[in-house]
Amino acid sequence: MQPMLGVDIGTTSTKVVLYDANGQVAASANHGYPLYQDLPGMAEEDPATIFKAVLTGIQAVLPQAKQPIGGISFSAAMHSLILLDNAHQPLTRMYTWADNRAKAAADRLRALPQAHQLYLNTGTPLRPMTPLAKLAWLAETNPNLLAKARWVVDIKSYVIDQLTGQLVIDYSIANATGLFNLQHFDWDPLALKLAHIQAEQLPRLVDTTAQVIGLKSALATKWQLNPQTPLIVGASDGCLSNLGVNAIEPGVAALTIGTSGAIRVVTDQPQLDPHGRLFCYYLAPHRWVVGGPVNNGGNVLKWVRDTFFDGASYATITQLASQVPAGSHGLLMHPYLNGERAPLWNADARGAYFGLTAQHTRADLSRAALEGIGFNLVQVAKLVQQLTGPFKSLQATGGFANSATWRQLLADIFATPLVIPDSFESSCLGAAVLGWVSLDQVTDLTAVAQLVGHEQVVTPDSSAVATYQRLYPLYQELTTAYQPLFGKLAALMTKKD
Numbered sequence: 001m002q003p004m005l006g007v008d009i010g011t012t013s014t015k016v017v018l019y020d021a022n023g024q025v026a027a028s029a030n031h032g033y034p035l036y037q038d039l040p041g042m043a044e045e046d047p048a049t050i051f052k053a054v055l056t057g058i059q060a061v062l063p064q065a066k067q068p069i070g071g072i073s074f075s076a077a078m079h080s081l082i083l084l085d086n087a088h089q090p091l092t093r094m095y096t097w098a099d100n101r102a103k104a105a106a107d108r109l110r111a112l113p114q115a116h117q118l119y120l121n122t123g124t125p126l127r128p129m130t131p132l133a134k135l136a137w138l139a140e141t142n143p144n145l146l147a148k149a150r151w152v153v154d155i156k157s158y159v160i161d162q163l164t165g166q167l168v169i170d171y172s173i174a175n176a177t178g179l180f181n182l183q184h185f186d187w188d189p190l191a192l193k194l195a196h197i198q199a200e201q202l203p204r205l206v207d208t209t210a211q212v213i214g215l216k217s218a219l220a221t222k223w224q225l226n227p228q229t230p231l232i233v234g235a236s237d238g239c240l241s242n243l244g245v246n247a248i249e250p251g252v253a254a255l256t257i258g259t260s261g262a263i264r265v266v267t268d269q270p271q272l273d274p275h276g277r278l279f280c281y282y283l284a285p286h287r288w289v290v291g292g293p294v295n296n297g298g299n300v301l302k303w304v305r306d307t308f309f310d311g312a313s314y315a316t317i318t319q320l321a322s323q324v325p326a327g328s329h330g331l332l333m334h335p336y337l338n339g340e341r342a343p344l345w346n347a348d349a350r351g352a353y354f355g356l357t358a359q360h361t362r363a364d365l366s367r368a369a370l371e372g373i374g375f376n377l378v379q380v381a382k383l384v385q386q387l388t389g390p391f392k393s394l395q396a397t398g399g400f401a402n403s404a405t406w407r408q409l410l411a412d413i414f415a416t417p418l419v420i421p422d423s424f425e426s427s428c429l430g431a432a433v434l435g436w437v438s439l440d441q442v443t444d445l446t447a448v449a450q451l452v453g454h455e456q457v458v459t460p461d462s463s464a465v466a467t468y469q470r471l472y473p474l475y476q477e478l479t480t481a482y483q484p485l486f487g488k489l490a491a492l493m494t495k496k497d
Contacts, residue, residue, distance in 0.1 A: 001441045002070030005061065006428030007054060008237055009076040009155055011035075011096055012259060014050065016057030017428040018064055023451040027064035028425065029057040036093065041347075043098035047082055047090050050155060051162050055219075062223050069225070071211070073232035073435030075240045075427040076156035078176035078281075081131040083138075084151035084158070088167070091148055094155055095134050098295070100339060102128040102137035103347045109133060114190060120272055121188050123280035124178040127345055132178030135195035146196060157203045160231060164214045169203040171282045172235035180205075182270055182282065208235040208284055209438035232435040238293070239283040240430030241397050242266055245421050246452045248287065248445055251392035253384070254426075255377065255410065255418070257297040257400040263380045264291030271387045277342060278383055284434070284445060290388055292342025292380040296335040297373060298399055300351075303337055304369050308362045314403070321367035322405040326412060326464035327471055328364045331355045333372035334479065336486075343379040344483070348490035354478055370406055371468075374413035375475045381414065394418050397426040412464035413472075422453030 001021050008015045013032035020026040031053035036044045058072070079097035082090055106128045109115060115126055124130055128137075131152070138146045153161070154177070157169045174180040174187075179195060179202070181188040187199045211230035220227040234240065238256070241264070247254035248266045256262045270280050271290045281289045305317055336349035353368065385391065394416050400406045401420050411418040423429050429451065436442040 001436050002439070003065050003067060004070050004432040004435045005058065005072040006425070006430075006432035006435070007057065007072060007074050008240075008425060008427040008431065009050060009054060009074065009159060010237060010427075011077045011098070014053040014057050015425050015428055016054070016061050017425050017432070018061040018069075019429070019432045021067065023432070026066070027061040029060040031056050035096070035098075039101075041100040041103070043096045043100070044093040045096060047094050047155065047158050050094070051159055054159050058223065062225075069229065070439050070441065071230040071232050071435050073431040073438070074156055074160065074234035075237045075431040076154065076159075076173060076234075078173065078236045078238060079129045079131060080155040081134050082153050082155065082158055083145065083149035084153055085148065086150045088151065088161055090158075091145065095131075097129040098338075099134065100128045100347045102133040105137035105140060106130075106133040109136060109194060116276060118188075118190060118194075119276040121181050121183070122175070122178050122191060123182045123270060123272060124176060125276050125279060125345060126178070127341065128347060129341065130176070130178035132191055132195050135197060139196035149197075149201065151203070152197055152201045153203055156234070160212055160233065163216060163219060163231060164212050165216065166212050166214065167203040168206045168210065168212060168233055170206055170208045170210065170233045170235055172208050172239050174205055175281045176236055176279070182280065206233055208233060208282070209434055211438055230439070232431070232438045234431045234434050235283055236281060237427040238262055238264060238291070239281055239289045240427040240434070242289055243283065243430035243433055243445060243448055244423055244426030244428070244452070245395040245397045246448050247395040248448070251389060253381070253391045253394050255394045255396055255414075256398045257373065257377075258398040259297060259299050260293060260295050261297035261373065261377055261398070262291055262293045263377055263384055264289050265384055265388045265391075267388055273383065273387060277345065278387070284437075287445065291384055294342055294376055294380060295338040295340050296351075296376065300335045300337055300369050300373055304366050308365060317366050318370070318403045318405040320363040321370055324363050324367040326371075326409075326467040328368040328371060329360060330357075331360055331364050331368040332471065332475055332478065333365075333368040334475075334482065335369060335372040335376055340376075343376070343383055344479070346483070346486055348486040350486055350489060352482065370409055371413065372475075374410050375472060378413060378472065379476065379479070391416055396420045407458045408461065411458040411460045413468045415460050415465045415469070417460065418458040420456040420458065422455070423451065
């Protein structure tokens, strides 16, 4: 193999990892950028700032390469949306998946007679996160802006265009827009009509191993690269995270908790939830990722830290939580601080502690929050298992895997062995593997098994498992009871005098 750059354009930062000819990490960089939330429901970022983070990261790691790199392969967050003019300049900031202002538009889409067929066509739940819903919202609220748009793109398409002058979008990212027909591998006519755009406004569709040749000469000179160095288009971050932790075989699920979280399983053909609660996204030929995303992961622990601990370290908080027995002395937390995608798909969802007594402490509150995140992910996992079968193991990815307390807690809640690979930045490694496949330097995606490094296995504790299996039905019952109240509370808080 030749050295490969894996670039992951995430929601909060861009990570760039240089892998050497043996697939080992040689250098890495991580550059963050601000999220703009000036209005209720807004979650936007500046495309130019993100592109600068990509450039800075590549510039930081390239000098560490001991021999010429084979290519630059990309991963990116799903559901991003940018409108461009004729000159490929942004007319908007980037709308991220977390932007909820399309809620009413998404509700109207779900009320259409064709709604379920649209889900079956696209594999993407009809929710505010999707570019489909956001475009429908813009058509209703700002039609003049939408009329000015020559191009409708995602952040990865924008970055690759800035690097090469070519607008392309891979099947994986396209699949997550809500505009892509996963049976025909083309834009879906019904979705385009509802989004009020034409297929000609979207980038050219390509496979995830497609190469874009033609790095702009100024960048090639600056980076001392051959302008013919291939840029491998890659896939979405969620799909590549599965690949990067070697969760690509039947029964092996990826459990991700970063700012948000997800449960994902790879299947050999599309698997669609009859109720439209799960996504089904393309990764590579005969590799589809089925799963559900949650809004509430590490951001809940951040709230606990900022609210109860005056900014103490996460290590301090999880250490305190480790001193509390499973079940948090009878305290349950529903972690819906940021609305929720799977399993509720309710932007009005709100968090709650249930069972508080005068005897509960900050440590109990902390552990209950960690357990609530876990219980919520179990709810998603059970939906996935209805389609794909039981899990043999969970491959861990995300910041939570650094915490022994959190790892053990999740193994116990899931009652399933939790495997923590040594692989660094799973989406970057997944992108790099796609790059090597594209260059015919490895035979197929299973080569990742040789690259993830040593794996730690966390075995469930039988006593804690028994406690959680008693508590989980109550957690579910409370979730059902709360559901009708979320909308009432949201309406009450937004009602104008």
